[in-house]
Amino acid sequence: METAVPERNMDKGHAFYRLKTPDGMASPENNADESAGMEYSDGKGRRIFCAACGNTVTHSGKRISINGLHRHVFTNPGGYTFEIGCFITAEGCAITGDPTDEFTWFPGYRWAYALCSGCLSHLGWHYRSGAGAFFGLILDSLKEE
Numbered sequence: 001m002e003t004a005v006p007e008r009n010m011d012k013g014h015a016f017y018r019l020k021t022p023d024g025m026a027s028p029e030n031n032a033d034e035s036a037g038m039e040y041s042d043g044k045g046r047r048i049f050c051a052a053c054g055n056t057v058t059h060s061g062k063r064i065s066i067n068g069l070h071r072h073v074f075t076n077p078g079g080y081t082f083e084i085g086c087f088i089t090a091e092g093c094a095i096t097g098d099p100t101d102e103f104t105w106f107p108g109y110r111w112a113y114a115l116c117s118g119c120l121s122h123l124g125w126h127y128r129s130g131a132g133a134f135f136g137l138i139l140d141s142l143k144e145e
């Protein structure tokens, strides 16, 4: 298996890296979705939001499987264990820091921190490789409607 991420999503992954603008963190593609009034009719599913501030982070329809699983449990070098879910997009996340492959949980992917764009809580990580990109979000930090 090469990857679970379609190549066309590379564009969306790159878009998240161009978000250092005064307009905030919403990508042009996501704005287009909302202006079309399709938020709940295009398969996005239920709203998934930041447990700390209520900011919309992603939607249940954006769940994807990486290496055959949506949920993964990892322990970082500091001994903290995280249960994360994989999402193809997370419009409510701000990606910060330089991508690195240090201690990566997904071989072949580099990661950067994904923060809530509403309150800057650490919600998880953004992973990218030459084949695609996705978010791994800490399930304990999210709530679902």
Ligand SMILES: [Zn+2]
Residues within 6 Å of the ligand: 050, 051, 052, 053, 054, 055, 116, 117, 118, 119, 120, 121
């Ligand atoms: Zn938040």
